[in-house]
Amino acid sequence: MRRPGWFLSAIAAGFYIFLYAPIVVIIVFSFNAARFGTVWEGFTTKWYGALLHDSAALSATKNTLQLALVSTGIATLLGSLLAFGLTRIDFPGRKIFDRVLYVPVFVPDIILATSLLLFYSLVGSFIPALELGMTTMILGHVTFQISFVAIVVRARLAGLDPALEEAARDLGAGEWKTFLHVTLPLMLPGVLAGAMLAFTLSLDDFIVSFFTSGPGSTTLPILIYSSVKRGLTPDINALATLIILISVLATISLTWLQKNKQDPHPKK
Amino acid sequence: MYLGQPLTRAGRWTRAGITSGPAALWLGIFLVLPLAAILAISFLTRGEYGGVELRFTFDSYKRLAGFGELGFDSLYPVVLGRSLALGMATAVLCLAAALPLAFFIARLSERYKGAALTLVVIPFWTNLLIRTYAWQILFSPNSWLTIAAHSLGIGTAGEALYPGMLAVLTGMVCDFLPFMVLPLYASVEKMDWTLAEAAADLGADRWRVFRHALLPQIWPGLGAGFILVFLPATGQFVIPDLLGGAKTAMLGNVIQQQFASSRDWPFGSAIAAVALLLVLVGLAIFQRKGSKHEVLP
Numbered sequence: 001m002r003r004p005g006w007f008l009s010a011i012a013a014g015f016y017i018f019l020y021a022p023i024v025v026i027i028v029f030s031f032n033a034a035r036f037g038t039v040w041e042g043f044t045t046k047w048y049g050a051l052l053h054d055s056a057a058l059s060a061t062k063n064t065l066q067l068a069l070v071s072t073g074i075a076t077l078l079g080s081l082l083a084f085g086l087t088r089i090d091f092p093g094r095k096i097f098d099r100v101l102y103v104p105v106f107v108p109d110i111i112l113a114t115s116l117l118l119f120y121s122l123v124g125s126f127i128p129a130l131e132l133g134m135t136t137m138i139l140g141h142v143t144f145q146i147s148f149v150a151i152v153v154r155a156r157l158a159g160l161d162p163a164l165e166e167a168a169r170d171l172g173a174g175e176w177k178t179f180l181h182v183t184l185p186l187m188l189p190g191v192l193a194g195a196m197l198a199f200t201l202s203l204d205d206f207i208v209s210f211f212t213s214g215p216g217s218t219t220l221p222i223l224i225y226s227s228v229k230r231g232l233t234p235d236i237n238a239l240a241t242l243i244i245l246i247s248v249l250a251t252i253s254l255t256w257l258q259k260n261k262q263d264p265h266p267k268k
Numbered sequence: 269m270y271l272g273q274p275l276t277r278a279g280r281w282t283r284a285g286i287t288s289g290p291a292a293l294w295l296g297i298f299l300v301l302p303l304a305a306i307l308a309i310s311f312l313t314r315g316e317y318g319g320v321e322l323r324f325t326f327d328s329y330k331r332l333a334g335f336g337e338l339g340f341d342s343l344y345p346v347v348l349g350r351s352l353a354l355g356m357a358t359a360v361l362c363l364a365a366a367l368p369l370a371f372f373i374a375r376l377s378e379r380y381k382g383a384a385l386t387l388v389v390i391p392f393w394t395n396l397l398i399r400t401y402a403w404q405i406l407f408s409p410n411s412w413l414t415i416a417a418h419s420l421g422i423g424t425a426g427e428a429l430y431p432g433m434l435a436v437l438t439g440m441v442c443d444f445l446p447f448m449v450l451p452l453y454a455s456v457e458k459m460d461w462t463l464a465e466a467a468a469d470l471g472a473d474r475w476r477v478f479r480h481a482l483l484p485q486i487w488p489g490l491g492a493g494f495i496l497v498f499l500p501a502t503g504q505f506v507i508p509d510l511l512g513g514a515k516t517a518m519l520g521n522v523i524q525q526q527f528a529s530s531r532d533w534p535f536g537s538a539i540a541a542v543a544l545l546l547v548l549v550g551l552a553i554f555q556r557k558g559s560k561h562e563v564l565p
Contacts, residue, residue: 004375012372015365019391019445021413022402029405038408078291085287091280097288099555104299106495106551108503110520111540114527115302118537122305143298146291204395207505211527221397228401228510240398247394255386 023244030237047238057239060223067134067209067219068202071141076195078142079149080187086150087157088183101151104144113211116140120212133214140208145201149194156190157183189258196254200247303544310537320533328538344522348542351518355502358440359448362497363490365441366448370489373449374456385453392446400510403439404430407511431513439507444500448493455489495554499547519543 004012030048034041051057086094104112116136124130164186168178206221213222220243227236275283313323330336334345373384391399406413407429418425422434429435459482467481505520512518517525519539526536 002375003377004372008368008372008375011368015369015445016387018365018442019388021406022399022442023391023394025405026398026402038405039410078294081287082291085284089280089284089287091284091288097292100295100300102551102555103548106499107544107547108500108505108520110503110505110523111303111306111544111547112299114523114536114540115306116298117527118305118309118533119298119302139298142294146294150291200393204393206397221395224395224397224401225506228397228404240395243398244394248390251390251393252386255382255389259382 026237026244027241030234030241032234032237035234047235048242050235051238051242054235056218056223057220057235060218060220063134063217064203064219064221067137067141067217068199071138071145071202072195072199074138075142075145075149075198076191079146079194079198080153080191082146082150083153083157083190084183084187087154101147104147105151109144109205109207112144113140113208116143116208117211131214132212132217134217136212136214137209137217137219140212141202141205144205144208145198148201149191149198152194152197153187153190156193157187160186193254193258196250200250306537306540306544309534310541312534314532314534325534328535329542331535332538332542344539347517347519347522350516351502351520351543354436354440354508354516354518355498355504357437358444358501359494359498361437361441362444362448363452363494365445366452366493369445369449370452370456373453374459388446388449388453391442392450396443396506397510399443400439400507403435403442403511407435407438430511431516433512433516435511436508436516439511440501440504443507444497447496447500451489451492451496452486453489455486459485491554495550499550502546503543 029038031043031045032040033044033046085091086098116139117132120130120132120136124132130136160183165178165182168182169175173181204221206225209219210222210225213219220239224236224240309320310328311324311326313321313325313327315321331341332344332348334340334342369388373381373388376384405411408414409426409428414423414429417423417429423429423432463481463485464477467477472480502518503520504518505524508516508518508521509524512521519542523536523539523543526532526539530536
């Protein structure tokens with residue numbers, strides 16, 4: 001195969017610049033001394049300092065992490081179990097389940113969010129625990145995370161050699177022992193990848209959180225949105241830069257992790 | 269068969285229940301029921317104080333189709349058409365951008381391939397809100413980009429390039445580009461280039477090589493990318509909200525309005541139900557084609 005020519009390279013470079021222009025601009029403006037507006041008024045790091053004393057940003061960070069950790073935990077457990085069931089047990093209705101799984105992936109967030117809001121307000125009058133707040137946000141996040149976890153773990157399980165599990169059974173291991181000592185270690189990289197995907201999706205989610213949040217459960221994306229709507233506050237740029245930094249580091253380490261964790265038992 | 273051992277009917281159900289049961293129950297309660305509630309409420313009447321009255325009616329759907337209480341009003345049919353058009357435009361522009369990018373990455377040597385792919389994935393993992401409001405800065409009246417655009421005759425001198433359709437479309441393409449590049453790259457990477465060489469040897473020109481030897485091989489990736497961009501783009505809320513105005517309102521914005529400020533739940537539900545139907549039909553067509561595995565992350 002030929003290496004890319006200068007023409008293709010130039011086009012590609014253009015698109016990379018296009019993809020990164022917004023990210024670079026946020027990072028640059030987080031060091032802008034101007035309090036209002038978009039004019040450059042000199043270099044400063046004071047917005048990062050201001051962030052440490054911004055109680056709204058700190059509590060939003062706490063909420064975001066709490067929401068992401070709890071929902072990822074539940075979704076990873078349910079989604080991995082589901083993936084195991086879908087790949088290893090042949091039960092009627094499995095095909096339909098397979099399709100329903102893709103609904104949260106494709107349905108626009110706004111539809112999921114409004115349907116949950118409606119549901120909570122309808123059921124909420126009977127069940128007081130469903131008053132809008134952290135609980136309803138966690139329930140909502142798990143709902144879209146399950147699909148992503150199940151899809152990732154299922155791909156991993158489907159790619160495993162069934163002979164490994166069969167061999168364990170033939171050698172006298174019970175099904176529980178086979179699961180614990182053969183299937184689980186083999187599916188673990190998939191579970192980990194699924195959990196990381198679910199965690200990031202939760203951190204990034206704005207719309208489901210926005211519709212199902214209550215007083216006191218503001219997350220970082222909601223905080224950013226309301227700040228942008230009110231007119232930019234410069235410490236939001238600093239906050240955004242920190243979030244970008246974390247995303248970049250997470251992506252690079254995840255890519256590195258996957259590259260160095262090739263499947264030792266690929267399907268033949 | 270289960271782990272290589274035969275299983276009784278009851279045993280199969282028990283195991284299916286233990287593994288898939290909890291997730292099925294969860295999705296039943298928090299996905300299927302709420303979506304069903306949307307559908308049910310879309311046929312009810314709006315209450316006087318923003319609630320819902322138990323009176324069956326098609327009014328919300330009539331209003332969405334343009335036949336409201338005050339005679340024909342094209343507002344909502346236009347929003348529906350605009351969302352579809354904007355979703356389509358986003359998908360087509362992303363495709364036009366992703367095609368050269370996917371070929372570029374596939375042709376790089378193994379050493380740089382990983383880095384080039386990671387560079388596409390990083391924005392995809394970076395918060396959408398952040399990347400969208402960054403365009404507000406890039407399109408502000410005195411940015412280099414805006415001044416350059418003004419000199420090309422785009423926009424009015426001294427004014428920002430947002431809110432407007434151009435800004436919305438730019439934000440959309442920038443956001444959805446990775447969704448198109450990744451499945452497309454997966455197809456291009458697996459491509460058998462000897463077919464192209466054979467076609468060229470047999471006298472095909474560059475266009476014919478692409479059309480008959482390369483394009484058929486990347487159809488699955490193309491389809492996956494298109495559906496991954498078109499469906500979510502049609503219901504996008506954040507980008508038209510931050511970069512557009514009333515003239516660029518899309519389905520997502522109108523749904524949000526009905527639930528937030530207007531408090532007309534039946535009408536909001538009707539719009540959401542139509543959008544949902546659209547997505548499910550698109551998804552069903554796509555799954556029928558059997559290329560769903562190309563979509564896996």
